[in-house]
Amino acid sequence: MVADxxxxxADLAVAAARRAFDDGRWSRRSARERQEVLLRLAQLILDNAxxxxxxxxxxxxxxxxxxxxxxxxxxAAILKWYAEIIDKIPGEIPPTGEGDLALVTREPLGVVGAxxxxxxxxxxxxxxxAPALVTGNSVVLKPAEDSPLTALRLAxxxxxxxxxxxxxxxxPGPGPVVGxxxxxxxxxxxxTFTGSTAVGRLxxxxxxESTLKPxxxxxxxxxxxxxxxxxxxxDRVADGVIAGIFTNQGQVCxxxxxxxxxxxxxxxxxxxxxxxxxxxxxxxPLDPATAxxxxxxxxxxxxxxxxxxxxxxxxxxxxxxxxxxxxPTAAYVPPxxxxxxxxxxxxxxxxxxxxxxxxxxxxxxxxAIRIANGSRYGLAxxxxxxSLARVHRVAPRLRAGTVSVNxxxxxxxAVPFGGFGQSGFxxxxxxxxxxxxxxxxxxxxxxx
Ligand code: NAD
Numbered sequence: 344m345v346a347d348x349x350x351x352x353a354d355l356a357v358a359a360a361r362r363a364f365d366d367g368r369w370s371r372r373s374a375r376e377r378q379e380v381l382l383r384l385a386q387l388i389l390d391n392a393x394x395x396x397x398x399x400x401x402x403x404x405x406x407x408x409x410x411x412x413x414x415x416x417x418x419a420a421i422l423k424w425y426a427e428i429i430d431k432i433p434g435e436i437p438p439t440g441e442g443d444l445a446l447v448t449r450e451p452l453g454v455v456g457a458x459x460x461x462x463x464x465x466x467x468x469x470x471x472x473a474p475a476l477v478t479g480n481s482v483v484l485k486p487a488e489d490s491p492l493t494a495l496r497l498a499x500x501x502x503x504x505x506x507x508x509x510x511x512x513x514x515p516g517p518g519p520v521v522g523x524x525x526x527x528x529x530x531x532x533x534x535t536f537t538g539s540t541a542v543g544r545l546x547x548x549x550x551x552e553s554t555l556k557p558x559x560x561x562x563x564x565x566x567x568x569x570x571x572x573x574x575x576x577x578d579r580v581a582d583g584v585i586a587g588i589f590t591n592q593g594q595v596c597x598x599x600x601x602x603x604x605x606x607x608x609x610x611x612x613x614x615x616x617x618x619x620x621x622x623x624x625x626x627x628p629l630d631p632a633t634a635x636x637x638x639x640x641x642x643x644x645x646x647x648x649x650x651x652x653x654x655x656x657x658x659x660x661x662x663x664x665x666x667x668x669x670x671p672t673a674a675y676v677p678p679x680x681x682x683x684x685x686x687x688x689x690x691x692x693x694x695x696x697x698x699x700x701x702x703x704x705x706x707x708x709x710x711a712i713r714i715a716n717g718s719r720y721g722l723a724x725x726x727x728x729x730s731l732a733r734v735h736r737v738a739p740r741l742r743a744g745t746v747s748v749n750x751x752x753x754x755x756x757a758v759p760f761g762g763f764g765q766s767g768f769x770x771x772x773x774x775x776x777x778x779x780x781x782x783x784x785x786x787x788x789x790x791x
Contacts, residue, residue, distance in 0.1 A: 345491045348516035353483070353524035356512035360454040360481035361530050363509030370451050370479040374430040377477055381426035384504035388419040391500065395465065395493050397629070402490040403461050404637040404674060405591060406628050418469040421772070424756045425473035428774060442791035449781035451479035452557075453532035456525035458518070458546070459494075460538045461487035461639050462594040462696075468494055470760075470771040471535045475780045476511065483512045483531070485522050487538075489639050491515035518542065527553045535779060537561040537596075539694075540720075540765045559769030559779045561596070561761055563694040564722030566743065567715035568599035568751065571708075572607040574727035579749075581615035584700070587725060587751035589623065589678050592638050593647075593698035596766075597723035599751050601691055602702045603711055609704050613661065613682065616700075620662045620678045625670060637674035638697060644674045647697030650690055651679055657691075658684035658701065686714045694720065708737060716742045721763030725751045744770075 348356075364370050369377065388395065396410040405414065435447040457471040468484055475482050486494035491513075498513045514521050522542070525531055526549030533556055536546050540562040550558045568587050574580050587599030604612055628636030638644045648665045663679025676697055684691050684701040691701045705711045715724055724743035728734050738746045744762040747753040754760060759770040770776055 345495070345515050347488075348514040348521050350520060350524045352514050352516065353485075353521050353528065356483045356514045357454055357456075357525070357528050357530050359509040360483050360512055363507060364451070364453050364481040368507040369476075369481065369510045372479070374477075377479065378426045378429055380505045381422055381473070381477055384501055384506065385419045385422040385426065387500040387504055388415065388422065388497070391496070392416060392419075395496060398492040398496060399465060399490070400628050402492045403464060403639050404628050406633055406636050408631050408633065409591065411631075414463060414466050418465045421466070421469050421756045422473045425477045429477045432774070432777070439787075442789060444788040444790060446786045446788070448784050448786070449478065449777070450784045452780060452782055453480060454530060455480045455482045455780060456528070456531040456534045457482055457484045458522045458525065458534065458536045458538065459484070459486055461490040462591060462596070464490035465493040465497065467537050468497065470537070470776075472511065474776040475535070476506075478777055478780045480532075480780055481510050481512075483514060483525060485514055485516065485518075485525060488515070488517060522546075523549065526550065526558075529554050532556055533780065534558045535769065537771075539563055540767075543767055557779075560767035561769050561771055562722075562765060562767040563696075563720055564596045564598065564762065564766050565601060565692065565694050565718045565720045566597050566599045566723040566725070567601045567603050567718070567741070568725040569711050569715055569727065569737070569741075570602070570604045570608065570612060571711070571726075571728040571730070571733060572605040573730045573733065574608075574749070575729050577608060577612050577615055580612060580727050581619055583725065583727070583751045584612070584616050585619045585623075588700045589635065589698050590752075592636060592676070594639060594643070594696050595752075597745070597752055598696075599723075599725055600695060600700060601715075601718075602700055603705055603714055604702065605711070606704045606706055609702075613680075613702065617662055617680065620680060623678050625667050625675050625677065627671075635678065635698070637670075637672060638676055639674070641673045643697070644676050647676050647695055647699060650693065650695045650697070650699060651676075654679075654681045654684075654688075654690040654699065654701070657688040658682055661702075663698070686717050692718065708733065712737060712740050716740075719765045722766035723747065723752065723762070 626633035658681035
């Protein structure tokens with residue numbers, strides 16, 4: 344049980360962050376000093392990885408196999424990457440007139456409010472904290488209601504690493520209370536948000552109604568996985584289809600939830616996909632051998648089951664459905680596949696955020712591009728083809744922040760991640776993310 348913070352707690356956290364920023368205990372430390380503290384924090388995450396992995400699994404129902412192998416070590420690696428890059432980014436001296444010297448530097452913004460979801464709780468928090476802290480900002484982090492534990496433990500580890508008091512503040516609590524308070528707070532200088540498009544929209548309103556603070560949004564997705572008949576290795580494609588939609592029980596913003604397959608290979612591919620689906624056994628997420636766990640909550644599972652009911656009227660149920668035989672809680676939803684789904688069907692348009700795949704056949708390249716782009720989201724897409732020419736023709740025309748070719752969900756700390764359209768416009772990861780947490784400052788010296 345974790346106590347809910349309220350608006351007063353958000354105020355206290357912002358005030359602490361403000362004091363810390365203004366007195367320079369972190370913001371005016373050298374890049375190298377900040378680097379040392381954050382490298383220590385990255386190491387402490389690794390030293391406490393087993394505990395953090397269990398906390399993440401208990402909170403979100405994520406597989407312990409994943410939290411141990413990816414979420415926790417991945418979070419440490421991202422923090423380390425930002426700590427290591429920060430003393431290697433010089434400022435600029437643009438050419439100006441004689442007797443002038445213009446210095447362009449990156450300045451931290453001040454107090455950053457970070458609001459994150461429950462599907463990758465620690466990792467998403469680190470996506471925000473690492474570039475924000477390394478550039479000298481103070482942060483108030485609001486974890487999702489369902490997954491506050493690793494954020495709280497991270498704050499303890501940050502103190503142990505030597506991060507000064509007030510620089511990182513964690514306020515768990517309801518989104519409409521704590522999240523809203525941060526979004527509207529006059530003393531929060533920027534918001535970084537990952538979550539649903541509906542709530543992202545609210546943060547833009549909060550900013551408009553308060554101080555015009557910049558808001559960086561990473562929102563929902565409905566990513567297309569486009570398979571052309573000239574992709575020769577259908578077994579590899581089938582593995583990609585499975586990983587693309589069933590990883591983390593489909594609770595992935597970039598989940599490949601729409602499979603667009605060229606009609607000539609549809610039967611052969613679906614046979615392979617359904618064969619693999621039959622082999623997935625839902626089980627206890629704390630058991631390292633489990634390949635599929637529950638969703639984050641019964642509430643989320645009910646939402647997903649609602650979409651499955653809608654899907655029964657829209658496509659052909661090829662696998663799964665609403666029940667998992669013998670499951671210990673109602674939070675389990677089986678891997679579910681619908682065939683013959685029209686591109687404008689509800690289950691092909693709405694982000695379900697669960698293990699539900701909508702399959703739509705196509706005939707031509709033009710049709711595939713049109714269907715893939717026929718979504719209000721634009722976070723990611725995958726494209727399978729052994730034709731180099733086709734890959735180069737199609738990839739640029741897919742409206743998505745990341746196009747993975749002959750694989751799914753390509754991601755790396757060195758590469759920007761984010762979307763087009765209603766998937767948002769922020770870019771997490773890579774050196775580009777530093778732009779979200781710094782302002783360019785010109786100091787112009789007239790030395791004549
Ligand atoms: P959500 O939008 O419900 O919640 C996200 C955060 O916003 C939580 O901390 C929540 O407490 C807070 N919040 C909720 N209502 C609020 C309000 N009225 N005012 C202020 N804050 C509020 O999202 P979720 O259900 O936690 O996560 C799933 C969503 O996150 C999906 O849409 C998914 O696509 C998206 N997501 C996107 C990315 C990405 O990088 N693009 C990554 C992961 C998840």
